[in-house]
Amino acid sequence: MLETEGLTKQFDGLTAVDNVSVTVEEGEIVGLMGPNGSGKTTFTNCVSGVHEPTAGQVMFKGTDITERAVFKNARDGIARTFQTPRVFQDLTVLENIEVPLLNTDRDLEEIEAKARSKIDAVELEHVIMQEASDLSGGQKKLLEFARNLMREPELILMDEPFAGVHPEIKKTMFDRIQALNDNGVSFIIVSHEVDSLYSISDRIVVFDQGAQIASGQPVEIQENERVVEAYLGHDITA
Ligand SMILES: Nc1ncnc2c1ncn2[C@@H]1O[C@H](COP(=O)(O)OP(=O)(O)O)[C@@H](O)[C@H]1O
Numbered sequence: 165m166l167e168t169e170g171l172t173k174q175f176d177g178l179t180a181v182d183n184v185s186v187t188v189e190e191g192e193i194v195g196l197m198g199p200n201g202s203g204k205t206t207f208t209n210c211v212s213g214v215h216e217p218t219a220g221q222v223m224f225k226g227t228d229i230t231e232r233a234v235f236k237n238a239r240d241g242i243a244r245t246f247q248t249p250r251v252f253q254d255l256t257v258l259e260n261i262e263v264p265l266l267n268t269d270r271d272l273e274e275i276e277a278k279a280r281s282k283i284d285a286v287e288l289e290h291v292i293m294q295e296a297s298d299l300s301g302g303q304k305k306l307l308e309f310a311r312n313l314m315r316e317p318e319l320i321l322m323d324e325p326f327a328g329v330h331p332e333i334k335k336t337m338f339d340r341i342q343a344l345n346d347n348g349v350s351f352i353i354v355s356h357e358v359d360s361l362y363s364i365s366d367r368i369v370v371f372d373q374g375a376q377i378a379s380g381q382p383v384e385i386q387e388n389e390r391v392v393e394a395y396l397g398h399d400i401t402a
């Protein structure tokens with residue numbers, strides 16, 4: 165589904181992502197972890213097209229998408245949620261979720277029906293007519309997630325979906341990810357919540373200082389000395 169080859173991103177001499185080669189198989193959930201500042205967000209930005217990598221390649225379903233813009237990737241099956249959710253604060257929940265399909269040839273009734281089904285899926289029916297600015301941080305994450313689902317993505321990149329959200333919302337998020345995955349959707353999930361990440365992921369990839377230092381089953385990662393070392397002395401809570 166996805167393959168990065170030697171992916172590298174530098175900012176003014178700082179190598180944020182260093183020669184990373186990662187694959188995601190169809191239907192796989194890859195958990196991405198690593199200490200604060202290890203390049204996880206920059207990696208997802210390079211894959212989704214938010215940043216153009218300095219070197220290396222990104223292949224999606226056999227096509228080179230290295231230089232493809234984020235809006236085009238979104239249309240072509242790669243969705244993306246942010247550490248701090250990006251929603252339209254002044255629009256209602258329903259309007260927010262309709263946005264991705266407004267510039268298509270679909271009729272408005274069809275768009276609204278679809279939006280309502282996505283809202284139901286993330287259990288936001290009770291706030292459907294509220295402005296996004298009224299929602300909690302966790303509800304905004306669900307909203308951003310549901311908006312991404314309007315285009316029926318095949319690969320979803322999620323940056324800290326469980327961080328700082330109410331346990332109920334965390335459960336909804338977790339269940340939705342699993343349900344989508346049961347239907348074949350692939351994921352890269354960045355998370356500091358190690359227990360959640362281990363339980364939801366098929367495979368874990370670990371970054372340290374921009375480089376991939378480990379990849380394996382959650383049980384293998386738990387026992388990996390390099391991973392333990394990478395975490396010692398680092399602030400992993402932010
Ligand atoms: N837009 C940017 N400009 C300059 N440096 C950046 C930028 N984005 C990230 N960095 C730097 O790249 C490194 C990796 O950051 P990031 O990808 O956010 O790590 P993580 O998500 O693992 O915490 C950090 O040293 C960070 O300061």
Ligand SMILES: [Mg+2]
Pocket residue numbers: 204205206247323
């Ligand atoms: Mg980050």
